[in-house]
Amino acid sequence: MAESSSSPSPTEEIVRLIKRLSAYVAFKMSSLFSTSTIRKLDSRSIGAIAGLAIAVIFTWRAIRTPRERQRRQPKRRIQSAESSSAAAQSSLTSIPPEVSFSHEDTAAQDVVDQFFQPVKPTLGQIVRQKLSEGRKVTCRLLGVILEESSPEELQKQVTVRSSVLEVLLEITKYCDLYLMERVLDDESEAKVLQALESAGIFTSGGLVKDKVLFCSTEIGRTSFVRQLEPDWHIDTNPEISTQLARFIKYQLHVSAVKPERTAPNVFTSQSIEQSKASSPEKLTGARMDSVSEINDNLSVEVSALLAPLPSLQLQALSLSLSCRRNIDSREYFKQLITSRSCNGIEVKQNLSNGKGVYANSEFQEDELILKDQILVGIQHSSNKVDCLVCSFCFLFIGSVEKQIGRKLYFKNMGLSGCCDGDSSESEEDGCVKYNGKQEQCGASSSNHKSLPQEVVSSLMNGEMALPYTDKFPLPSPLSCPGRCQEAFYCSESCAQKDWETSHSLLCTGERSESISREALGEFIQHANDTNDIFLLAAKAIAFTILKYRKLKAEYLNKQAKQSVPKQLLLLEAWKPVSIGYKRRWWDCIALPDDVDPSDEGAFRMQIKDLACTSLELLKAAIFDKECEALFSLDIYGNIIGMFELNNLDLVVASPVEDYFLYIDDLPDAEKEEAEEITRPFLDALGDEYSDCCQGTAFFPLQSCMNHSCCPNAKAFKREEDRDGQAVIIALRQISKNEEVTISYIDEELPYIERQALLADYGFSCKCPKCLQDASVV
Ligand SMILES: [Zn+2]
Ligand SMILES: [Zn+2]
Ligand SMILES: [Zn+2]
Missing domain, CATH: 3.40.50.1000 (HAD superfamily/HAD-like)
Structure with missing residues (x-):
């Protein structure tokens, strides 16, 4: 497959992205009517609520302290007169000359039009909105x-x-x-x-x-x-x-x-x-x-997939089949640790809370304990307008110019920056300023200055270079070998690994190996429309299917005469996913604050229904008869639940932020000269200059780490951590055989609040701090 792929055309990528984000934009529209009662929750708002998945948040690198941000703040407020020419008003619906929506993309244009419509919805929109409820x-x-x-x-x-x-x-x-x-x-x-x-x-x-x-x-x-x-x-x-x-x-x-x-x-x-x-x-x-009817006959298989490892039955199976592969989970973790060359730790079964990560040797404060690779991860759909990253390792790609140009382009269209946080906030800071009146007064009061589209385009297309960006080289983006124009990579190796581990089934391009690209498109749209955790679940399923096929091929090569133990191979392929602690999503998802407890049953039912719809769409796209068990609602619910309970924020610092900080730290003469060129861009970006890549991922080893409110380690990204890997650092000295713990929540919160948050993870904390607090309460 991996034939050498050309650099993506910015136009095509953008058209794709707008298409994908149409649901998101529609969501923004629908949130205008947002209501908080369960009766009125449509699948979108349910998804949005469900999207508030609990996740261990990375502490940001020390350099990115508020102090740094404050230091930048006043600068952007001072709008120099000379920059105003660069910040000439751009017409809101103008599209850069080289970006034409005419041929295939009235749909994209519709989205743009829809977004620019006055905030007050038309009667038609209200009716459609009403009809879409429930x-x-x-x-x-x-x-x-x-x-x-x-x-x-x-x-x-x-x-x-x-x-x-x-x-x-x-x-x-x-x-x-x-x-x-x-x-x-x-x-x-x-x-x-x-x-x-x-x-x-x-x-x-x-x-x-x-x-x-x-x-x-x-x-x-x-x-x-x-x-x-x-x-x-x-x-x-x-x-x-x-x-x-x-x-x-x-x-x-x-x-x-x-x-x-x-x-x-x-x-x-x-x-x-x-x-x-x-x-x-x-x-x-x-x-x-x-x-589930279809799956009745699969119940044995399904329960085997959900059984914790190691299971006696499986060992017996593996022995009887004289399979060389060891199903024992300890062996599996050993291999994982070796593959990540973090030999100071060990995964052990512990009596009180299942698995745990233990120190095999002593760690000093600030020492690296573990760098864990992503098993499956996704960049949030809404973050795609902000950062262009490798779809496999999440490294930033392109160039600083391309990152800035792309972001400003979307920002001018009203797509960027409005993605996280609520809309009222962005309205205040001038993000929503697309009707004529606000645009005029916005120019004087807001620190967001839009640049002419020609400037933005030439930056995006690499025709314009900014000073000192050679200090921040980024790999040039490679298009997906399946030609979907939606996935991009930092290297051939990432492209190939992604293709082999999941993307070949989930690619929407002409070389996709899915059953139906159309169905796949529908599935992706539904996920973007409701909760992108479904995309993560689809990746886990695609990963397992592809691994299964690979194992089967290997097995056939070696033991052609014996019949293939399908069930065993499937379990082996499933192993990386099997290690995560699982509960069904609709059972474990925390009840949102604005849902009345008396509506809990209905809420969980709607969540289950949402998963059911998603699974049906996924089945139409990538179903594989030999891996049928993976497509049961039970498995699907458990995979999503696993992400709900084990996921870790995926964050990668932006080189754009580094770039502007670098310019800021230049000696005065150089700084002045450089800023003459860079300031209009910084002004146009506003606070969003520092937006990082954000997503959700599952890390097999990190997910085994237990929580403590007085943890001895933390998830922390250092200056050199430039991709999606999870990095765990010692907070204090850790002695040999001590369990390595991280905090899933803000451990500074009062006892009651901590317990309430941890209840969402399905346990009550009995760490030393909690035991002490409990005795006081
Ligand atoms: Zn990569
Ligand atoms: Zn693709
Ligand atoms: Zn605790």
Whole structure:
């Protein structure tokens, strides 16, 4: 595969990125309507909440202290008159000449347009927003909600079945419900509405009259349903159910006689009250059952994958198959430690809290204990506009100019810098200044000065050079060998390793080895739209599948005559992922503050449903029959849960920050000369000049480190740590055989708060500090 790849075209990369970020931008739009009650949580806000995954945060390098930042602050505030020419107003929708969206990218343009729309949403947006909330259900009236069974009867009288009321109200609690019926005249229509109103269906607030739709033919109802695209449709007409089976995910066919099931996604019941599918939890649950149904026969395999290592059964298996590979986890950790050449530590089973990392030799204060390589990691989608990094090792790539140019380009489009923190904050500091009025006053009051697009483009394309950037050389970016124009690498070796370990299955380019690039695109979009932890889970699954295939090939080469122990090979491939402590995501995720505890069940259900949707999309993209067990909802939930419980922030310091600090530290004469050129760029970047690469990653050895509120080690990035690896440094002297601990939280917090935070990790801390505090409390 890895044929030598050309440097990416900035245009194409940007178009791609905008496409990917469209969901993100849409999210920004939707957050304008943000609400805090569970009822109104759509999948996006759930994802956003879920995205607040607990993570061990790296302490920043000593040099990046607030003092440094403060020192820079006043400088940017002083806007020199001469820089104002460079900071000429750029038209907001102007696109640099060489970047043309015309051929393929009306979609990208739409996103840009959407973003620049006035903050007040249009009616259409509000309606769309409303429609996207929760699950949608459509239901006919006759024979389901009403006693009557024909339009003719409705001309005479309309009777709402009283038993149905409670179910309806329950459905509207979680779902967007539409009622529809065929009527013969306007009078029937009025009668129906009157009857529904008298029954109290509109008073609960869940259903409004506008959502009761009337038509004059049965076909009319079919087209209503198809236009509304509900998750569930409830009907009594078997023909309609059959016709809709291809288009609608699930249907409930209400019928007095038990008809034969016409399609796997059509369920039958005598009434909605009696239907197993009528409760909203079931409405979502049924779908999950359909996922787990397939996996019934895999339950043994699934539980083997979830079993902690070493398992006796497996050892027996491995012996009986005389497999040379040792399944023992101690052996595995030994290999890991050797491969990372950090021989001062050992992973041991400890009686109280499972695995732990122990010192094998003595460590002095500030000494490096461990540099742990990423098993799987991702840069946050929103961070991609801020930093261009290697998709495998997360080293910054390109050049200082390219990093700055790219970032300013996105910033001018309103995409950069608004990604973390809430929008109100960015509005205050002038980030959102794209309507004419704010732009004008922003120029005088804000310290963000935009540069002409030509300048930004020439910086991005390497036509313009800044002084002293040769002191900060970065590897030139290599495009993905699969030609997706979304992944870039610092070297051939990173490109190849990424391709072999996960990207070949997850690449959206023409050489992708996925089953369906279209499905893959949908999966990625959904993840960006909800929670990018799904991308991490997909990487773990792709990693396991590819490892499995490799092991199988090796095995076939060596022992061609024996049948391949599929299950054993899969377990072996899975081992790196298996070592992480796991719980199912929807069980372990912390309940967000703004979700009422009484809504916890519904919240967890929605989280589970979100995972279920994501898994279905992933299956369509990379399913492998031989690794079927990996695609069970249980495994998927456990992988995500593992990231939830074990992840570590992925941070890499930006060379752009270093560059500006370097300029700042130059001797006066040189500094003045250099700043004449660099100051407009620093001014345009504002505080974001120091944005680092941010993401989430799983580090196999670091994840074995236990927590203590008086830790003897910390995650800490030193000046020389320029890629995504986890770095663990001794906080004090550590003696041989002592357990190495880090703090998962801010250990300076009061006891009660610490315990509350740690409860999210699923344990209560009994470190010396906690024991002492507990005795006082
Ligand atoms: Zn790399
Ligand atoms: Zn690719
Ligand atoms: Zn503690």
